[in-house]
Amino acid sequence: MEPVVPVAVVGASGYTGAELLRLLLVHPHVRIAGVYAKRAAGEKLSSIFPQFAGRLDLAIRSFDAAEIAAAARVVFCALPHGESSPIVAQLYEQGLTVLDLSADLRLHDPAAYKEWYGHDAHPLCAQAVYGIPELARRSLRDVRLFACPGCYPTASLLALAPLVYADLVSREGLIVDAKSGVSGAGRAATQSVHFSEIGEGVRAYKVAGTHRHTPEIEQGLGARGIIFTPHLLPMTRGILATCYATPTDPARPASAYRDALASFYSGRAFVSVVDAPPDTAHVRGSNRAHVFATFDARARRVVAMCAIDNLTKGASGQAIQCMNLALGLPETAGLDGVGMFP
Amino acid sequence: MEPVVPVAVVGASGYTGAELLRLLLVHPHVRIAGVYAKRAAGEKLSSIFPQFAGRLDLAIRSFDAAEIAAAARVVFCALPHGESSPIVAQLYEQGLTVLDLSADLRLHDPAAYKEWYGHDAHPLCAQAVYGIPELARRSLRDVRLFACPGCYPTASLLALAPLVYADLVSREGLIVDAKSGVSGAGRAATQSVHFSEIGEGVRAYKVAGTHRHTPEIEQGLGARGIIFTPHLLPMTRGILATCYATPTDPARPASAYRDALASFYSGRAFVSVVDAPPDTAHVRGSNRAHVFATFDARARRVVAMCAIDNLTKGASGQAIQCMNLALGLPETAGLDGVGMFP
Amino acid sequence: MEPVVPVAVVGASGYTGAELLRLLLVHPHVRIAGVYAKRAAGEKLSSIFPQFAGRLDLAIRSFDAAEIAAAARVVFCALPHGESSPIVAQLYEQGLTVLDLSADLRLHDPAAYKEWYGHDAHPLCAQAVYGIPELARRSLRDVRLFACPGCYPTASLLALAPLVYADLVSREGLIVDAKSGVSGAGRAATQSVHFSEIGEGVRAYKVAGTHRHTPEIEQGLGARGIIFTPHLLPMTRGILATCYATPTDPARPASAYRDALASFYSGRAFVSVVDAPPDTAHVRGSNRAHVFATFDARARRVVAMCAIDNLTKGASGQAIQCMNLALGLPETAGLDGVGMFP
Amino acid sequence: MEPVVPVAVVGASGYTGAELLRLLLVHPHVRIAGVYAKRAAGEKLSSIFPQFAGRLDLAIRSFDAAEIAAAARVVFCALPHGESSPIVAQLYEQGLTVLDLSADLRLHDPAAYKEWYGHDAHPLCAQAVYGIPELARRSLRDVRLFACPGCYPTASLLALAPLVYADLVSREGLIVDAKSGVSGAGRAATQSVHFSEIGEGVRAYKVAGTHRHTPEIEQGLGARGIIFTPHLLPMTRGILATCYATPTDPARPASAYRDALASFYSGRAFVSVVDAPPDTAHVRGSNRAHVFATFDARARRVVAMCAIDNLTKGASGQAIQCMNLALGLPETAGLDGVGMFP
DSSP states (O other), X not given: OOOOEEEEEEOTTSHHHHHHHHHHTTOTTEEEEEEXXXXXXXXXXXXXXXXXXXXXXXXXXXXXXXXXXXXXXXEEEOOOTTTHHHHHHHHHHXXXXXEEOSSTTOOSOHHHHHHHHSSOOOGGGGTOEEOOGXXXXXXXXXXXXXXXXXHHHHHHHHHHHHHHHTTSBOSSSOEEEEEEOGGGGOSOOOGGGBHHHHTTOOEEOSTTTOSTTHHHHHHHHTOSSOEEEEEEOSSSSOEEEEXXXXXXXXXXXXXXXXXXXXHHTTTOSSEEEOSSOOBGGGTTTSSOEEEEEEEETTTTEEEEEEEEOTTIIIIIHHHHHHHHHHXXXXXXXXXXXXXXXX | OOXXXXXXXXXXXXXXXXXXXXXXXXXXXXXXEEEEOSTTTTSBHXXXXXXXXXXXXXXXXXXXXXXXXXXXXXXXXXXXXXXXXXXXXXXXXXXXXXEXXXXXXOOSOHHHHHHHXXXXXXXXXXXXXXXXXXXXXXXXXXXXXXXXXXXXXXXXXHHHHHHHHTTSBOSSSOEEEEEEOGGGGOSOOOGGGBHHHHTTOOEEOSTTTOSTTHHHHHHHHTOSSOEEEEEEOSSSSOEEEEEEEOBSOTTSOTHHHHHHHHHHTTTOSSEEEOSSOOBGGGGTTSSOEEEEXXXXXXXXXXXXXXXXXXXXXXXXXXXXXXXXXXXXXXXTTTOOOOOOOO | OOOOEEEEEEOTTSXXXXXXXXXXXXXXXXXXXXXXXXTTTTSBHHHHOGGXXXXXXXXXXXXXXXXXXXXXXXXXXXXXXXXXXXXXXXXXXXXXXXXXXXXXXXXXXXXXXXXXXXXXOOXXXXXXXXXXXXXXXXXXXXXXXXXXXXXXXXXXXXXXXXXXXXXXXXXXXXXXXXXXXXXXGOSOOXXXXXXXXXXXXXXXXXXXXXXXXXXXXXXXXXOSSOEEEEEEOSSSSOEEEEEEEXXXXXXXXXXXXXXXXXXXXXXXXXXXXXXXXXXXXXXXXXXXXXXXXXXXXXXXXEEEEEEEOTTIIIIIHHHHHHHHHHHTOOTTTTOOOOOOOX | OOOOEEEEEEOTTSHHHHHHHHXXXXXXXXXXXXXXXXXXXXXXXXHHOGGGTTTOOOBOBOOOHHHHHHHOSXXXXXXXXXXHHHHHHHHHHTTOEEEEOSSTTOOSOHHHHHHHHSSOOOGGGGTOEEOOGGGOSXXXXXXXXXXXXXXXXXXXXXXXXXXXXXXXXXXXXXXXXXXXXXGGGOSOOOGGGBHHHHTTOOEEOSTTTOSTTHHHHHHHHTOSSOEEEEEEOSSSSOEEEEEEEOBSOTTSOTHHHHHHHHHHTTTOSSXXXXXXXXXXXXXXXXXXEEEEEEEETXXXXXXXXXXXXXXXXXXXXXXXXXXXXXXXXXXXTTOOOOOOOO
């Protein structure tokens, strides 16, 4: 029987923090040893997230690396970009296994980081392993530092990587038109996430090469000049990436693209190749991804899609998946549920 | 270690069927032995509920009592009212433990049944145990036949029963103003559940003593002449029951009502007494109930509330809770998660 | 042919301000002479409300009573409570017709005002006419100062007043269970209006005699000790008031209550008595109210309902209706559309 | 003063029928002479669309071409595809001005029609004028037969046509990724429009060159092999078309594309060029279109967008705009409102 691993969550006052706790609470091999947040330190967890009332009655604590090192073996950092890396560095030095959900350590190329973020990358970038297990080229066993991917890159890469890696589509001229739920913007109150501003409407934002997930997608595909267009939809969870690519051989049958996905994901527990365009509602709250690919014979283009829950497979669930693999636990431990539909 | 119990689901093509399967799939002491439905028999489960793609690859089968008896020990019937009782009777005769999610066996009083349903009650009504474990007056161990309550009665009774039973409020003049998500209407396509008809609007329906959940609430409280007003809201899951009651002693402090709830639900895993009006979003997808009570000193009335997920604590989750107790499993087995918020 | 009246809007950066402008823009007898707001002064209106792009290209100006008096004959004040009355006083002194959409001048009883707002009422309270034309007991012609009602009181009073005034129901024991869209909370960004907090959930707030619209409803009915329970729903617009009342004579037929509404609203352009429970979706964006009443014979209680759009009949549309009557214009001028459904 | 034109609506039981009536009801130069529908003939309009209760108390009548010809001068046909053209032919023969909102007469090329619809085009195709006034190459004055465009083509063409016509982008390799509200699917009850199936999810449908609006977009642009991917979103109204195009000269500045839109739509009342990606919420319920274009310098592609209300500018509003022009009325008569936001 696997041991029970004590874990801590830093940044518990945001949505990815809450999602980590929701999942860890029912993880059979894990015990929640502490929750930390700057905001709301001293308060009960249930005062900011009432879903935990009567079920996880912890007080939120101020960050303290030594205290965490004494109490936990694994720590998840769900902090804002920029704030995360110094905290991660402290925890990593303490010998903990650290899963960083921020963007701070995701780009391997320091020049790309500086171009997109305007300041130097943290030196730990070099050590951090990018955490999409299905695309990892090495074993994740015993990895101690993960840069957990953004939600958009997770969806985009799961749809496109198998086709790009197999050279079925060109690395040139890739387009990702992505549709996201509002929770991806975090819990902070801004006018742009007001129910009355979001409800019954759709719009794009940060278009034409200005969204910082662009270089993360390019890194994952070994491509440059991808068009990435994020859209905000009137729903809380979910990302659908609709991707357009140029086939390397337009004479190939449509089934070739579907088959490539099926073959690539064969034996992977969380990714299903589906035969109709995937719906984010079907993966809601789960760590599952539904992927799809077809060929538009009139336009001679490949259309590939991936639907995930941005907070689960796009963030907290995938981080737990990484932890499972790093610790040698079953990959699906605590993550074996299906989407909550309806 | 508890044994693994083979279970079957009859009526797997509807929402409560899907919810049963979602929960049973991660239940540690259960194995899904078969799924049955008239509609879609022969099809793969994932063709009607794509959330199961790659995770539960069963074909849906036509109902066959003998086959079920051979394969399963427990069976959940999620069939439409009227269609359910003959099926339930067959399964019960086979020696199975049966959890009926329809209304067919819920009313103990044959006269009340006939008044509300227009035909005679099924004789099994006399044997069926009404399945709200928190309100049960007997042990549920080894019960073989459950009439699982409606979603509205579950919410209404969890809010009011502790106050009525303790004689803190009168059985006269009770009002339940209930707000429900659309999934309560089932999966059948009707104009009244069209997204464009429901979105951005709210309305009551079956008002003034015409909704069939009324006698079920009255039965649970030992009351007559309750006003029950159901409303349809633009959301998929969730029921909030806002209840108005006359205190037996208007001089009592507001805390008395909250304390009565806390005392009644002390030691119950699924019901939390909360200090702010409960939100259905906080219990979404979980078997939890958030209850609340206060006193309006100006109006000299008690206001009590309960928020549940109509498909989980209001239907499928509660049925599994009953099964757990009937089989001597831990009450929370497979049900120990919190609401999916956001 | 009626003259074109120059009007100004003060507080144009909020939702009621935008709704005033949407309606005034197509009002046949009105010209928008200026828009004023503290926030966003100097900016183009379309920079904060893009719906006006290319259609109403005005700059927002800082408040200036003399400038407004020189340019306009009528002014709408859509300012926050507390900030409004000093501004209103200045404008009123300038001889303008003033429609105040805040709560500052709504209560006639200074003691009630002090009890609910914690400070003395503004002296202009005595002059202001409460602006629900259907319930007004005097001509509104030439009225120069309106206290425009809150959205909840408008819905509650339209449902209950005809029954109370005709003595069909008692003034004792009245209950208003109200369901509101989120826009009623205004445009300010707070966590409680975040899409991800509101979506797919319902909750009550300010329960048990703590919401400031309570005394306004009581004033309109000449009652005390009303229970008023507001709920927040996952929709942007709309209020449904579900009201419970005790009949003065329980032997009356159900039709008596419907007939009383029909008779009371006979000849009123904006209020329709409907035969099924009303839906807020059917009055969306219009100045219309759908009212309904029935009798629950089992419970011997009257159930009355009213559905309005909180921003239109519950605020901006009704203010324009008042202006029309004050100026001797046709009551429905600029307001004769129906709800935008779907 | 313009005359009052009697108009009839055939197909009044669907959403575009209701939208026509909502708009025509406040049109200053029009009188609704009759409403016709197969479904619901004999019923009151308000029994199927309660928003008209007390405001437009007409009975729905069975179709009768002679009766319509006697009572009306203009007729709108909002019938299902396939059912429409025989009815349109009858009405056109009667000398009426006919606006057909179906797809039956939209394609000029009989071969393309047969390829996409599987049967021969109606001969009237040759006479019908495609009704996007902003793109019309001839005066619409006195046109007697309009093929009103689909909602997707309207949005797609308003975004792309100015760029294609001015040869700023290539006709090759065009991609339209479109996001639609659910009302575009019509009022018929199907499982795919069930609130619980649509809520909180997004998916594509009819991908890879299978949606019948594809040839309509190609016809409008004089292009072949366009990729058109429609998506269904959890909202009732609105279409956002996100379009990707290859510039004919990649050295052009980003402003060139915006300027081309501004110049093309100069003097057009309903189309505004906006500087941030447009939001469908800002045009809701109006006949307005918000268009946007930029250049992605990294990817060397043009991104152009258009947001409309699918039922208004995408259907009923635009049909009325065509009627206004055909009759010599002001183009904006009855259509001069802005979007209902929030």
